[in-house]
Amino acid sequence: MRLITATGLTLQQAGKTVMRDVDMHIDQGEIVTLVGPNGSGKSTLVKGLIGAIKPLSGNVETMRGIRIGYVPQSLHMDGLLPLTVSRFLCLPNRHSKDAMARALTEAGVPDLAKAQMRTLSGGQFQRVLLARALLMSPDLLILDEATQGLDQPGAADFYRKIEHVRRHLNCAVLMVSHDLHVVMAASDRVLCLNGHVCCEGTPKVVQGAPEYQALFGTGDSGAFAIYRHQHDHHHHHDRDHEEHDHA
Template sequence: MSLITAEKLTLSQGGKTVLRNVDFCIDRGEIVTLVGPNGSGKSTLVKGLIGALTPTSGSVIRARGISIGYVPQTLQLDGFLPLTAARFLSLPQRQNSADIEAALSEAGVPGLARSQLRALSGGQFQRVLLARALLLKPDILILDEATQGLDQPGAAAFYRQIADVRERLNCAVLMVSHDLHVVMAASDRVMCLNGHVCCEGTPDVVQDAPEYRALFGTGTQGAFALYRHQHDHDHDHA
């Protein structure tokens, strides 16, 4: 059984229909990415899938006892608040230091437990947010524009970390992203939204789909190929 399945899902916000008739499923170990222009319904679909938004019509079925880890775009914290990474990870539920260290290591930032949040770089803070999600031992990890504000190398490194996490934990990963050239190469399957499902399939299939090209043009192709070559090179030499 899939971890989350949606059938003929229609979602509305503020009295306006945002998404119509979406069929969706995600299985354990799979990386699925939602792409689409601003206002296309990507974050709305995530809300519907996790139960934060009630369907206008259609249905969402979540596997019994499913654990969902969520990594937001970013989190605005009071810059003057004296808060270490370990203390932050123990809110609202206290975590033991061994679990905190393990989650930070899993997220690619071992040894940051005693660091002040305000002293972290953007990339380090996003990995702390990832560690927070990993403490839930998630069956599915959801990243909503989680690399917003990171430069391209930082975003690429973050996505490689996500791929490593998927390998080790065998969790599913659902990503919402604008980093098309990077995220396409990191995905098993891509769903392109624009108020409905425009096209879906493997990255190669979606990239060649007329609906995708109508929305995004062909400008991402060169960067996509370059990243995929680099990714394959890194994998070959891992």
């Protein structure tokens, strides 16, 4: 089922064209990642897809009644403000204790309901933001550089959780990321942006595209070498777990 279709989408920010002639779609249950250098228009494109920016030209069609959950880069919170996780999850809309417990469990932090927001680690904070997005029962989950404050193992852990959420809830995921070394392992389709769509396809196809390599270097060093190593490691790790489970 097609959730969002953009055709010939051209977007401006502050009177300047930052994204031109984009054709793209997002289908139910798939993970689509937007990568590109700083200033390449990634966040602007997301805003255009969800209707927060009116296009200069082109159009966006969304599935009727689509529910979108949004996980921001981070939230600046007043460290002195006493606010429990439960109360935070009820801003701006109240939710039942059961619904909040389910969302926190799904996000991988089932025991944090009574914790103070100001005491959370970076990883816990992002999981709580994820739980807040999951309370929407989203058809589409949007992560806008959602691992920006996390170290590499923390980011990889967060993306594995996103894969679990996608499988369990069958929601689509749109990720904006500069974490090339971990994000590729979790993606079905990658769009490389630089004011327009330079190239798109599976991580492997994008890795080999000259347009991608011109922006990020070749796959034999840097981001993709780390990605391949991690991807292989996770597969071995998962297999070891499965063998252990069946032993």
